Amino acid sequence: MAQTKVKRPLAHSSIGHVGYIRTGFSCGTIEGIQSLLIGIFIYASMTIDAFAIVPALRQTRVKYIADLGALAKTNPISAMTFSITMFSYAGIPPLAGFCSKFYLFFAALGCGAYFLAPVGVVTSVIGRWAAGRLP
Numbered sequence: 001m002a003q004t005k006v007k008r009p010l011a012h013s014s015i016g017h018v019g020y021i022r023t024g025f026s027c028g029t030i031e032g033i034q035s036l037l038i039g040i041f042i043y044a045s046m047t048i049d050a051f052a053i054v055p056a057l058r059q060t061r062v063k064y065i066a067d068l069g070a071l072a073k074t075n076p077i078s079a080m081t082f083s084i085t086m087f088s089y090a091g092i093p094p095l096a097g098f099c100s101k102f103y104l105f106f107a108a109l110g111c112g113a114y115f116l117a118p119v120g121v122v123t124s125v126i127g128r129w130a131a132g133r134l135p
Contacts, residue, residue, distance in 0.1 A: 004064050004065055005063060005064055005065070006054055006057065006062065006063065006064065006065055006067070006068070007054055009065075009122075010050055010051065010054070010089075013127065014047065015068050015091055016123065016127050017039075017043050017061070017089075017102065019120075020039060020100075020101055020104050020120060020124070021039045021040055021043060021104070023035075023038030023105065023113070023116060023117075023120055024103075024107050024108075026040055026098055026108070026113065027107050027110070027111035027113065027115070028068045028111065028112070029107070029111050031107045031110050031111070032101070032107045032108075032110075032111055034086045035103040035104045035106070035107040036104070038099075038100055038103050039100045039101075039103065039104050041050075042088075042096045042097065042099065042100040043097075043100065043109060045096070046088050046089055046096065046097060047086055049085045050082070050085050050089065052097065053078060053081060053082045053085065056078060057071070057075075057078065057082070058076075060074060060075060061103070068082075090128040091124050091127070091128060092128070095118075100125055101120070104119050104120070105117045105118070105121060108120065
């Protein structure tokens with residue numbers, strides 16, 4: 001939570017997203033596998049986007065989270081793209097990351113994992129704070 005570089009929160013978020021995707025796998029139902037595939041596709045898209053933008057930002061000398069404050073003035077298109085990607089990572093509605101987590105948690109409730117879904121929602125809210133620092 002106290003990271004100062006841009007890449008590290010992204011790497012830590014990857015660990016959390018694998019846990020969310022594993023929720024769909026743990027169901028063992030068709031609905032769970034469908035939510036797993038949707039989650040993998042959306043997560044892969046977000047990750048490719050985020051890790052493509054970060055090296056581009058390094059060319060403009062953006063290495064730390066504090067450096068992102070001036071990005072809207074120097075490169076507004078990259079700033080907007082990175083913000084949308086990070087909001088999607090955080091699971092803000094109506095972006096793709098929210099839809100992915102919604103399908104995964106709905107599948108967990110559908111297969112009777114009544115403890116797993118609320119724990120996932122709580123960790124997602126905690127993760128919103130961490131991912132919300134970047135945009």
